[in-house]
Amino acid sequence: MLKGLAITPPVVGRISIGRVIERNGKRLPEKDDQFTLTTQIQNHDGWMLHPLDETMRKASNGKLRAIPVRLMFNDPNLNLRAEYSAFEKETGRPICVGNGDTCRRAANNAIETLPCPSPEACEFGLKRCKPYGRLNVIVGEDDELGSFIFRTTSFNSIRTLAARLNYYHALSGGLLATMPLELKLRGKSTTQSYRSAIYYVDLAVRSGMSLESAIAQARELADRKRTAGFDQTALDDAARMGFANGAFEDSADEAPEVVEEFYPTSPPASGPGTSTAPPNNPSLNDKLKAKADKLIN
Template sequence: MLKGLTITPPVIGRISIGRVVEKNGKRLPEKDDQFTLTSQVQNRDGWVLHPLDETLRKAGQSKLRAIPVRMLFNDPNLNLRAEYTLFDRETGRPVCVGNGETCKRVGNDGVATLPCPSPDGCGFGKAAGCKPYGRLNVVIGDDDELGSFIFRTTSYNSIRTLAARLHYFGAVSGGLLACLPLELKLRGKSTTQSYRSAIYYVDLGVRAGSSLEAAIVEAREIHERRCMAGFDQGALDEAARLGFANGAFEDGEEEQAAVAEEFFPEAGQAVEHSMRRTEAPANATLREKLERQEKALPTLPA
């Protein structure tokens, strides 16, 4: 295993509750009142829809507000990773990532471990826009039992609700979280901060038409079948735990591009244009190409 490279669950698609739209020549994030399942491929119109998006809609949902899912791991903290994160808005790279006690911050001398008082108590984070950032991996469908869809969010409501649900479901099922038949649900609420207009967040519950007791019974049956087949859930959890601990930051270059597109679309577009401008012509010498690449490298704040 390459040291310094975080090993994350294989991702075969994305889950979003928003999209990027172009208004007056600017790319802006726009919230939606439904889920969208996309592939990991983009074209000029945005993210390409995953085939499961159409399949779920044909099942009776004109607006996709519930998605049947299973968890990959029994440990709630492996399914949902959430930290306070400060992004470089020009690249989507994490500059500082913390858990409220300690943080890892990128500086001129590399990555340093520092105290993390949370965004409200941190002058560096509060001034630069540090916010909670969560990533939830779930299994949708039966085609790839170890391939997952990822939901990225900076919503306090989604992160807090998902964290609570995962821990509660894990507790009441006797630690069989990965075997429970669950569904992601989109909920709406109004607050004074939203000026009483509806805002949407993601919740987790037992699938429609079932009960918690029935879901636990099904989870036990699935667990017994897996054990008889030799499926070692504990070893899978431990492998994931070691993989997450193998690097300083979870998001690699490809994930950084997705973060820039989803949360900072104007910056992501600027980076894309900047990269195009710095591309060397085909007849450029090797030295000229290297010089252009060096100038294109972003400078992270200390």
């Protein structure tokens, strides 16, 4: 294994609730009120749609606001990695990643470990650091180790997903990887959004199922996989070692997308469905929840 290279879950597609548009010669992020599933290929019109996008959109009669998913790992912190992150604007290279306690910062051709007081209390990160989350989920039945990735800088999405993952993990006896779940898009209004709708991502049991039946199905599927020789514990351990193998999870391949999300050239346009306004560290979810009243999208 190459040292310094984070080994992350194989990605076969992306999940977003927005897109990047070009207006007056500038590329700007534009929020949406529905999900979009794309491939990892871009053309002049943007990211190419994944075939599952059309399939699921037809099943939902238009707008895609719920996606049936399964998780890859039983450990909540392997499915969702959430950190405070700062990126170099010109290249998209990660320069500082922290959890509110300590951070890893690229400086002087080395990676330094420094205190991380959180962005609002950090001179270095005050105007460049944001909460950054990455959630990997399995969509469809074609590839049990191929995931779709949802990247977000929304504190609402990070906080909600972190809470749901921990709750389902506790209620199911640690069987997150076999729970029948779905990503759901929810809306809310706040004083910071001037009462207009902002959208965030939630995780729920699949429509038409009760929590009890979802847990029963999770146990049945876990037993069936175990009988077939599927070692979920070993998979979690392998993923944990892979994430810890690099100082930063994101590589140069994601640089343009990260820069567009973190550093838009001007504020996104307002209108229907637009917003006005993450190695794994298991303590971050608690730190994010503790700062819930201080940070909004």
